[in-house]
């Protein structure tokens with residue numbers, strides 16, 4: 601039996617817990633054969649307090665994890681993949697659902713009914729209103745009764761709620777890269793909210809692992825293309841949570857692009873407003889103590905190579921005039937944009953050090 605010691609807890613009982621031996625928390629990953637599921641396996645395999653106990657897939661169910669995941673090694677590679685509908689082992693306390701949106705909701709509901717905590721990487725619980733969900737996803741939702749309870753886990757702005765949550769709606773990758781720099785400036789009431797231009801570029805892993813003609817090598821390689829117009833589903837998510845955390849209604853004009861790189865996301869915000877020369881200082885102060893958000897010195901702009909493999913969001917600020925600015929943010933779509941933020945939230949839900957198992961250094965070069 602693997603024994604560990606709890607590292608941190610933000611409550612009074614911290615000292616007592618620190619010296620108390622506890623078992624590792626058993627974890628299930630549903631959607632383990634996808635890109636975010638595989639990234640979760642990698643992170644949890646080197647986590648001090650979580651342990652992979654159950655893996656589930658869909659078309660690949662019944663196979664060994666190592667036979668369908670080239671990056672997988674050790675005891676996890678020898679685990680047989682269940683289906684997402686199979687009963688979860690009793691000892692599992694935490695379930696990550698890394699399933700396509702639409703399919704995740706039923707598994708999330710079943711896991712909660714079975715008494716587990718859930719971090720859902722899909723979009724199924726990111727909205728508070730069924731009308732908005734339906735507008736963004738063009739479908740009705742099987743469990744809207746859970747919308748109220750779900751905590752939108754943009755960690756830096758939601759720590760207290762995340763720590764108490766039973767269900768985390770892990771934010772989308774594009775909204776994460778957009779909202780982190782935007783929310784503090786909305787709270788400072790310095791942005792013209794009428795039309796905010798969000799221009800984003802994503803690596804191809806953002807589109808998932810399933811076979812699609814427009815993701816073939818010859819379609820992606822040596823090419824950049826915009827998609828998702830006139831209104832990508834993440835536009836609703838950005839607007840809802842700009843209001844939720846930034847307390848202002850905004851309108852975004854969001855244009856995503858897909859690039860021939862495996863992972864990484866770069867978002868450029870074109871902003872109008874007031875006192876733009878103060879924005880760098882506002883963002884620097886806001887994130888000064890954050891382990892994963894780094895505001896670069898004035899004059900420097902981030903690159904995907906600088907954050908790849910880490911859970912960081914790097915932010916660069918350029919004031920163009922007193923009333924115009926460009927902000928560039930970079931995340932790894934599979935980490936801060938998905939599995940990394942999911943683990944950051946899970947750490948808080950179980951009272952562990954928020955950074956446990958997560959890299960601040962990039963895989964560079």
Ligand SMILES: NC(=O)C1=CN([C@@H]2O[C@H](COP(=O)(O)OP(=O)(O)OC[C@H]3O[C@@H](n4cnc5c(N)ncnc54)[C@H](OP(=O)(O)O)[C@@H]3O)[C@@H](O)[C@H]2O)C=CC1
Pocket residue numbers: 630631632633634635636637656657658659660661684697698699700701703721722723771772773805806807808809810933934937938
């Ligand atoms: N990729 C990214 O950068 C990000 C993804 N997300 C979200 O995370 C979730 C997972 O994404 P990603 O890992 O990229 O997806 P993938 O397409 O790479 O993987 C999907 C996983 O779900 C399983 N699956 C497919 N269809 C079904 C179904 N109908 N019912 C149950 N399971 C199914 C697949 O199993 P099998 O292989 O056996 O068919 C696979 O394990 C999605 O909701 C996505 O939107 C969020 C942020 C970023």
Ligand SMILES: CC(=O)N[C@@H](CCC(=O)OP(=O)(O)O)C(=O)O
Pocket residue numbers: 721722723771772773774802803804805806807808828856857858
């Ligand atoms: C390049 C690409 O196709 N990206 C995906 C977004 C990434 C994703 O998985 O969306 P969620 O974060 O909402 O789950 C898309 O545009 O649908």
